Amino acid sequence: xxxxxxxxxxxxxxxxxxxxxxxxxxxxxxxxxxxxxxxxxxxxxxxxxxxxxxxxxxxxxxxxxxxxxxxxxxxxxxxxxxxxxxxxxxxxxxxxxxxxxxxxxxxxxxxxxxxxxxxxxxxxxxxxxxxxxxxxxxxxxxxxxxxxxxxxxxxxxxxxxxxxxxxxxxxxxxxxxxxxxxxxxxxxxxxxxxxxxxxxxxxxxxxxxxxxxxxxxxxxxxxxxxxxxxxxxxxxxxxxxxxxxxxxxxxxxxxxxxxxxxxxxxxxxxxxxxxxxxxxxxxxxxxx
Amino acid sequence: xxxxxxxxxxxxxxxxxxxxxxxxxxxxxxxxxxxxxxxxxxxxxxxxxxxxxxxxxxxxxxxxxxxxxxxxxxxxxxxxxxxxxxxxxxxxxxxxxxxxxxxxxxxxxxxxxxxxxxxxxxxxxxxxxxxxxxxxxxxxxxxxxxxxxxxxxxxxxxxxxxxxxxxxxxxxxxxxxxxxxxxxxxxxxxxxxxxxxxxxxxxxxxxxxxxxxxxxxxxxxxxxxxxxxxxxxxxxxxxxxxxxxxxxxxxxxxxxxxxxxxxxxxxxxxxxxxxxxxxxxxxxxxxxxxxxxxxxxxxxxxxxxxxxxxxxxxxxxxxxxxxxxxxxxxxxxxxxx
Numbered sequence: 001x002x003x004x005x006x007x008x009x010x011x012x013x014x015x016x017x018x019x020x021x022x023x024x025x026x027x028x029x030x031x032x033x034x035x036x037x038x039x040x041x042x043x044x045x046x047x048x049x050x051x052x053x054x055x056x057x058x059x060x061x062x063x064x065x066x067x068x069x070x071x072x073x074x075x076x077x078x079x080x081x082x083x084x085x086x087x088x089x090x091x092x093x094x095x096x097x098x099x100x101x102x103x104x105x106x107x108x109x110x111x112x113x114x115x116x117x118x119x120x121x122x123x124x125x126x127x128x129x130x131x132x133x134x135x136x137x138x139x140x141x142x143x144x145x146x147x148x149x150x151x152x153x154x155x156x157x158x159x160x161x162x163x164x165x166x167x168x169x170x171x172x173x174x175x176x177x178x179x180x181x182x183x184x185x186x187x188x189x190x191x192x193x194x195x196x197x198x199x200x201x202x203x204x205x206x207x208x209x210x211x212x213x214x215x216x217x218x219x220x221x222x223x224x225x226x227x228x229x230x231x232x233x234x235x236x237x238x239x240x241x242x243x244x245x246x247x248x249x250x251x252x253x254x255x256x257x258x259x260x261x262x263x264x265x266x267x268x269x270x271x272x273x274x275x276x277x278x279x280x281x282x283x284x285x286x287x288x
Numbered sequence: 289x290x291x292x293x294x295x296x297x298x299x300x301x302x303x304x305x306x307x308x309x310x311x312x313x314x315x316x317x318x319x320x321x322x323x324x325x326x327x328x329x330x331x332x333x334x335x336x337x338x339x340x341x342x343x344x345x346x347x348x349x350x351x352x353x354x355x356x357x358x359x360x361x362x363x364x365x366x367x368x369x370x371x372x373x374x375x376x377x378x379x380x381x382x383x384x385x386x387x388x389x390x391x392x393x394x395x396x397x398x399x400x401x402x403x404x405x406x407x408x409x410x411x412x413x414x415x416x417x418x419x420x421x422x423x424x425x426x427x428x429x430x431x432x433x434x435x436x437x438x439x440x441x442x443x444x445x446x447x448x449x450x451x452x453x454x455x456x457x458x459x460x461x462x463x464x465x466x467x468x469x470x471x472x473x474x475x476x477x478x479x480x481x482x483x484x485x486x487x488x489x490x491x492x493x494x495x496x497x498x499x500x501x502x503x504x505x506x507x508x509x510x511x512x513x514x515x516x517x518x519x520x521x522x523x524x525x526x527x528x529x530x531x532x533x534x535x536x537x538x539x540x541x542x543x544x545x546x547x548x549x550x551x552x553x554x555x556x557x558x559x560x561x562x563x564x565x566x567x568x569x570x571x572x573x574x575x576x577x578x579x580x581x582x583x584x585x586x587x588x589x590x591x592x593x594x595x596x597x598x599x600x601x602x603x604x605x606x607x608x609x610x611x612x613x614x615x616x617x618x619x620x621x622x623x624x625x
Contacts (some may be wrong), residue, residue, distance in 0.1 A: 023397040032383035119377035121441065123346040124398035125367030 011087075024134020025141075028108070032138055039105025040144065041096050048091045049150030050094035052084070053157050060161040066161075081170045082249040087175055088154055089147060089245055093238055096146050098190055103194025104250045105139040106202075106209035112199035113284060128281045129233055132193070132274070134275050148181035176248035184241050189272050191237065194273025197280035213237065230256050240266050267270060298359070298451035299325050299372070301345055305354035307505075308340050316366050316503040318354070323483065327476045329492040330485040332502035333600055335377040338485040339378055341502065342452045346375040356421035358450055358464030371399055374448030376439045378455045378485075388419055391427060392442045399446035406445075413441035423574060425427035440468060444475070449474055455490065469495055475521070489596060501599050516595065525564045529571060529582040530556035535582055544570040556573040556583070 004011050017279035059079050066076045112118060120127075121131060153179060159170040195209045233239040240262040247259035306319040316337045330338050342348045344356050347363035347370050355362070362371035382391060392410035397403055414423045417437040418474060427438060428608050435550065436459050443451060453472070477480050483500075486492055492499070500510040500517070509516045533538060534557040538550040541559055546566040551558045563568040564587075575582050588594060 020398055021402075023394060027394050030386060031383065036384075109376075116377070116379040117381040119343070119346075119348055119375065119379055120381060120395055121398070122348055123375040123377070124395060125370045125400065126398050127365070134439045177464065268448065270324070272432065 020124075020130040021134040021137070024126070024131055027138065028135045028138025029141065032100075032104035032142055035103045035107075035231065038097050038142060039101050041103075044108075045092070045096050045146050046150070048095065049153050052088055052150070052154050056084075056154070056157045056161055060163070063163055074162060079158075079166075081155070081173060082251050083165070084158065085151055085173055085178075086245055086249050086251045088150060089177075090242065092147055093184065093241070096152045097143050097184070098210075100142050101139065101188045101192040101213070102206055102209055104142055105189055106196045106206045107244060108135050108139065108193050109196040109281065110198075110200055110202045110205040113198075115204065118284065128278055131281065132277055136189050136193045137243055139193060140185040142179050143188050144185035147184055148178060151177040151181065173249065176245075176250075180241075180245045180248050183244060183266070187237065187241060187266050190270045191273045194277045197277040233257060234261065234265060237266075237269070299357055299479065301450060301481060301483065302357070302360075303341075303344075303354065304357045305339075305342065306351055306356050307353040308337075308344060308349060309352050313388040314505050316502075318410065319357075319502075319505075319507055320354075321500065321507065321510060322381055323481060323500075324500060325479050325481050326477070326498060327482045327484075327496035329494070329496055329499045330483055330502065331499055331596055332485075335526065337505040338502055339454050340505075342375075342454050342483065342485065345450070346370075346373055346452050355609070359561060365592065370448045371446065373450045375470035376443040376448065376451075376456050378458070380439075382427045382431075382438060383433055385426055385486055386428070387424050388427055388434075388438045388441075389423040390416055392445055395442040396445040401446070409445050410441070411431075411446040414438070416444075416471065417441050418464065424440075433461055433464050434553070436460055436618060437464060437468075439612045440471070449480050451482045451484075455486060456484055457486055461623065465491065480537065501596065502601050508602065513595060516599075525561055525567075525587055525589040527559040527561065527567065527571065528553070528556060528584070528586045529559065529575075530585075531575065532581040533578075537574060537578060540574045540578060541570060544574075 043162070056079070059076075063076050102199055121159070152174065155170060155173050158173075159167045162170055191212070192209050196205045197213065199203055216235035216237055217233070220230070220236050220239060223232045224230045234257065239257070243255065243257050243262040244259050246253050246255075292318075299351075301323040303319050303320070306316055307314070308316040319337075319341065324433060330341065332338050340349065342350060345358055345363060347358075347365065350364050354368060357363075359372050363369040363373060369416050386394075389407070389410055392414055393403070393407045396406035396410050396413075399406075399410065411423065414420065414437075417440055419434060419437055419441065422434060435587065436456070440453070440456060443453065451472070456468055456472075461470060472482050472484065472495065493513075497513045498511065499509065500507060501516075502556060518550050529537065538552060538557045541547050542568065544549050546561055546563040547559055547570065548562060549560040551560070559567060559571065571585070574580070589598075
């Protein structure tokens, strides 16, 4: 049935254009959730931290049993909380962040370009910057949740099971974990969205992101293992972020690559990806 | 922050020497128009530049040369102009995974409305286009006509003064078509400027007699249909008269200086003229004076469709010779509907 509800001019207050990034953020979260990859990750993303919790529980039981049997301290290897959290970040990054940044990030602009959805967005008072901030923030929130959520769970469990009076020290891991999750979310989100601007073909942008994510790391690791030369890993995003994570959590790895090598490269990468996306968007007029 | 749109300027669309090219392809060439409130039909064959003109007006494209202003403002990247514009694009670019309500509410919110207000107005707009029962379903499950109505709902949800509709009737059934055209009439009657491109010429005639005809990126005619037709001296017109004693009527009409020729048909006769107004008067006079029994009086060339085809052919011919195809242009109308 067709009904005419009449013409009702909108006389209410109007929000400034600056709030548009929030509209795009909500829109981006909804659209990311529609991706089966994101749903799969949201469902399975809790498996690694749950495994970690089980390990923490087993370790605590072993420690208590050792104390009850009068085993001298040190007989049971001490659980290094920082190393534990750091390992958790590694698993989450390789297993889950790679998937989310591919499914929700590396397709963002390609999909909108391919669908010609820009005629909807940019015929409204929406700027390129607001579009980018909104869409990138949505991807970053997913990645942040995948990294920080499980880390909080682990740190709380580690603090609750501390037997050597290190509860406060373990709770203190929350801040570096937060900072690392924030940094990784920004870098992976900006990077993947930037790559998604390369083409209107999703297959192409997804492939490009997967290559960027995995290939430099595999090559760098091979060269380091064979020739003992680690510097090729400066081309690997996960390796650079891992270096920063090590520094934040104060995990000693003995690697020649330090956080002050990694940070400028990460910043350069993020700024470059952002500028690439903004430039491509400005150039991508909605051809009729 | 509250930023009210400036509604002081009259809804107008003004282009001066507007050109747009994509690489080596020229989509629009030296287009100058001034459109005021009312309904304007944008006609032209495929690839004539209709969508390009609409997208330029909607701020989606930058002119390669010249200027376009909507309500006195350059639309590209100008929020104050874009808040007064509603675009229904031709591309079926809706997000299949979102519901109709989510789609329209999101796009309404981009116009500056608060989320609750955007949702309320999205509901009203979707209901106005007959999508009340389907608005909570994913757009991916919609028919083509329903998707078209979602696109229209998002174009009008913020009450634009300038409504740009690119092939709005595509894929719609007769009932939807009627609702869409009624909505267009209502908005124009309240002072909006509606510029819509279409291939459905009979419905254009029912809606407006003001047209803008583009051929190969150039405007070949602009104004009211009868004005354009009258200015085209070389556009032949045929008048079909069905009556008793057609041979006798034909003989009388051949004496008229405005009549170029007469041909007998199975029923009645065909009168050819390049001066329609005096010929119609002559036919009427001859019928009355001769006591003929008139059964019907029609002109196959008086329709918009006939004029459209004639002008398209003429424009293409002129473009081929490098002559100015815009000589058939009527005056640039800026008055009310």
